[in-house]
Amino acid sequence: MAPFVFATTPRIVFGAGAIARIGALAAERLGPRVLVVTDVGLLRAGLVQPALDALAQAGIAASVFDPVTADPPEALVADGVAAAKAHEATGIVGLGGGSPLDVAKVIALVAGSGEALAEAYGVGLAKGPRLPLLLAPTTAGTGSEVTPIAILTTGAHEKKGVVSPLLLPDIALLDPDLTLGLPPAITAATGVDAMVHAIEAFTSTSPNANPVSKALAREALRLLGGAIERAVADGGDRAARADMLLGSMLAGQAFANSPVAAVHALAYPLGGHFGIPHGLSNALVLTHVMRFNLPACADAYAALAPCAFADCPEDAQALVDRLEALCARLDLPPRLRDVGVPENAIGMLAQDAMAQTRLLVNNPRPVTLADATAIYRAAW
Template sequence: MTAFAFHTARSVLFRPGGAADLGPLAGALLGPRVLFVTDPGIRRLGLAEAALASLGPGVTIFAEVEADPSRETLLAAVAAGQGATGVVGFGGGSAMDVAKLAALLLGSGEPLDAAWGVGNAKGPRLPLVLVPTTAGTGSEVTPVAIITVGAEEKRGVSAPVLLPDLALLDPELTLGLPPAITAATGIDAMVHAIEAYATVNPNANPISKLLAREALRLLGANIETAVRRGGDRDARGAMLMGAMLAGQAFANAPVAAVHALAYPLGGIFHIPHGLSNALVLPQVLAFNASVAGGVYAEIAADAFPDLAAIEGGQARCAAFIEALAGLRARLGLPSRLSEAGVPAGALPRLAAEAMKQTRLLVNNPRPVTEADALAIYREAW
């Protein structure tokens, strides 16, 4: 066993209805002046009102976070939070990512441009609490924040200082998620687990592998129920827990080419992140199968128990890839890039943009060239 490090949130609390008790649970940590980062949809649906009421006076609400949040949005959140003593990120991955970086920039004053990349953000940051409202990104337990810079480029900050003091998991917040969002975010969480298990990052570790397998077990067993019966509290709770475990896994054993090829789809065509991953997942796994087929075979039955009966690593790997494509179709997600509005003429540009995701591509089991990326996009189109 090689040396590794494993970092996660200081505290994780799974508590149905817990968002309504955010003040009693975290008020002492956050202090008297709280920056509450969320998005317009959360406010419109009223999901944050009980949490806000529990925090009492002294809350500054920044509810302007968009999908694939921009640098300008982040800086606006920082401006709104001047004088804050603590930060809450309440929402999906976008809101939590903005909250992480706002806490960093407000607490340290370090320039954003010095923080991009892996291990460059130093801190300190303000006290930070993250409350997910989707079961997908796992951002509540990861040291990663992704921001769109300029019109299309996604950049990331990855550093342990971004891990929160508290991740509060309240499955009641996910009960109203529409089927399409439930499906896409659930597939996103499965990708996190798959890539964390198969990563060739030097910090690949047995803890992440264990968490990834349990995440796949929970997600595979519950995603279809959560999509079809959105009010099923057991399924929603299992999905939220699975997404969090997958987040802990890839926070320490980073993701790879699926995400690298997904990012340009979000940056250029504004396809939601979970769907972007789903659109290229089978093709990337098929590309990797020649070197990682045995690895994928090890986890195939975690997500799809029936695959345990298939003998032979490559045969089980092929069945795993087919099962993932079948799951995507059963969940009602688009199966082709063309169905998601991506024109064939854009594929070379997507391949060129994917090559910029070097921090992810180095983790892939098989090296990916620009020609490889283009071939994968063509297979997915």
């Protein structure tokens, strides 16, 4: 067996109503003053208030930083660091979907170390230390609460990542109740995003691809595939929501150590140029990338088929077909043209995708510019 390293968030707290424990957890690890990083939508929906109440009951002074948007621009980090310093924050809480959690990670890093963000982009370049950090997801998709990755939008359209074990939080707090009532479209897109994480982790050719990640990917797909349609159909299905949240986390642990590949490389330019949410971007290119990869990893796809769909045979093509049918049943837009991507953008998208070398190197089949162009064209 090849040597590998597996790292994850050291403490995971999971359970319905677990957000009520945030005060005690923060008092134990984050200190007396915390900055809560979230977004305005969650604040207005009342999802942040229980956390603020629990923090206040524990005697912790909390300040809210809420301007986080989808595909967050790096300028938000500077604003968040300034807010943390003004509050004299001793710790950071991230509460929300992938964007607030990613922004919280980088705020904790820069506020704690004083390092320049521009010098932290890339793999293993962050220096630290960071402020103590707790992350609580409100969607079941990114797995950001257990990944050492934060993605920000730089310039007009480009996305860059900070990848470092320093970004793993001290505590991941997973409360399925925070995901109750999530709109069907967001439930569907984020759920497929989590499934992509599991599939790409399982087939990754990273030197650190490992049996732990593969086992987690299988279980993640079992949970996600069995629950996603129930969660979309009934936003109040607590059992489905719990399975989705746990499946998302397991998939996050898998790809944090056995990194993702071409699906994500082709999805990022769609978000950067056209503002398409990350989960939907992944869904739009998923089966087209998988068809491209079939000659290189048919056995792996076949092994995953009955994990994702209990009644599916161990057949690679069947997995691709079932995933395509699932996206249709979830009412996700099937084509790039359906989300406003013009045909004349395909060349630009392919060029940008080829710049995602950190991801493409993990794909089971090498991707050329011509290949990326053909995949986008098939998806269009």
